[in-house]
Amino acid sequence: MKKLSFLLFGLVLLLAACGGGGEKSTDSTDTGTDTKTEEAKSFKVGITQIVEHPSLDAATDGFKKALEDAGLEVEFVEENAQNDQSMNTTIAQNLVNEGVDLIFANSTPSAQAVKGATSDIPIIFTSVTDAVGAELIDSMEAPGANVTGTVDLHPDTISNTVNFLKDELGAKKVGTVYNTGEQNSVAQIEQIKTLLEEAGLELVEAAVSTSAEVKQATESLIGKVDSLYIITDNTVVSALESVVDVANAQKLPLMVGELDSVARGGLGAYGFEYYDIGYEAGQMAVKILNGEATPSEIPSAYPANLKLLINKATADNLGLEIKDTWNAEFSK
Structure with a gap:
């Protein structure tokens, strides 16, 4: 009888220990979930510019500043073709191969090259004079496909x-x-x-x-x-x-x-200021990277403040x- 009582007492202790251990594990898991913070998402953005001159450089600066002001964590992959058309094409393909999240194309030749290189990666252009004539978009109001941006010719x-x-x-x-x-x-x-x-x-x-x-x-x-x-x-x-x-x-x-x-x-x-059209192009990029819109949903824009x-x-x-x-x- 004593032997049976001892065994029952030991069983009760064992069950209590298991129960306590399970409850502690649950508390630890819950606490871990409560304190865990989601890591900020980072993006890789390609930049291709046909040549260096003050207007295009200012547009690129404006684009970068818009992404910075939005608080996005961005790694830029920046290339300049130095007005070499073969290099321009190579840069476009390299950015696609790099697997960037978005491409900023600064100039008509740059935008045409990247559009020819990808139909999947979002493309934002600026410093483009006639985006429809260059066959980059369907219309200013409804760009279509994966391309939109800001043109550099005010109608007047x-x-x-x-x-x-x-x-x-x-x-x-x-x-x-x-x-x-x-x-x-x-x-x-x-x-x-x-x-x-x-x-x-x-x-x-x-x-x-x-x-x-x-x-x-x-x-x-x-x-x-x-x-x-x-x-x-x-x-x-x-x-x-x-x-x-x-x-x-x-x-x-x-x-x-x-x-x-x-x-x-x-x-x-x-x-107008090229910095401003670059900045507006950057604001478009922010919407796309944040998942708020696709290029086809963002109308292309003319410069303001002539x-x-x-x-x-x-x-x-x-x-x-x-x-x-x-x-x-x-x-x-």
């Missing part, structure tokens, strides 16, 4: 510039230099030619394929034109100082396509009177 930029050339500078024959291989440039030149003809002016063109040809092409216009108009052509803008030198030496007023080129010596431009900027030193060199009616701002 070219018409305002043509009017300024005619009404304020008295131009008759306007010279331009551009790369016929850049689709964004061809689209602008066609629009400029139409507007100049409607205004009774003539466009005289000089074509280049590399930045090394820009100075000679500009010099070929001497004696044929009374003014110059350089659009947002990546090849020419990357060598803009060559154009400025010729314009200054010949006392030719030089209108340019964006504000950074005014600071570099152009007489004036109707434009303004006239005049380089006073250049105007003084030309002996040009700056009129109050221009409502212009002045470069530093």
Whole structure:
């Protein structure tokens, strides 16, 4: 009997120990769940830029700042093609192979290359003049597919510039230099030619394929034109100082396509800050990375806040009177 009582007592102790151990394990598990915090998700973002020049560089800075302001943890894989089309294509494929979460394409050639390389990875572009004509999107309102972004041509930029050339500078024959291989440039030149003809002016063109040809092409216009108009052509803008030198030496007023080129010596431009369109492109990227929208659900955007900027030193060199009616701002 004593033996049986001892066995029963031992069994009770064993069960109590097991029960206590199980309860302790549950408490530990619950506590662990309560204190565990979800790790912040990080992203890998590819950046491809066709060439280095102040406007494109500013757009890239704006894009990065938007992601930083959103508090995203991002590793950037950044490449620059240095205006080499074969390198541009290689960069696009490398970014796809890298398995990035999103690609920021800064320029029309960059965007076209990455679109040709992937239909799966989201693509955000900027510094693109005619996104529909470049076959990057279906329309500004409904981009479609995996691509959207911000364009760098306000609808009124070219018409305002043509009017300024005619009404304020008295131009008759306007010279331009551009790369016929850049689709964004061809689209602008066609629009400029139409507007100049409607205004009774003539466009005289000089074509280049590399930045090394820009100075000679500009010099070929001497004696044929009374003014110059350089659009947002990546090849020419990357060598803009060559154009400025010729314009200054010949006392030719030089209108340019964006504000950074005014600071570099152009007489004036109707434009906007490239940093701003880069930042807006970055805000689009934030929505995509956070899973709030897909590229097809985000309309592409035109730049806002168009303004006239005049380089006073250049105007003084030309002996040009700056009129109050221009409502212009002045470069530093």
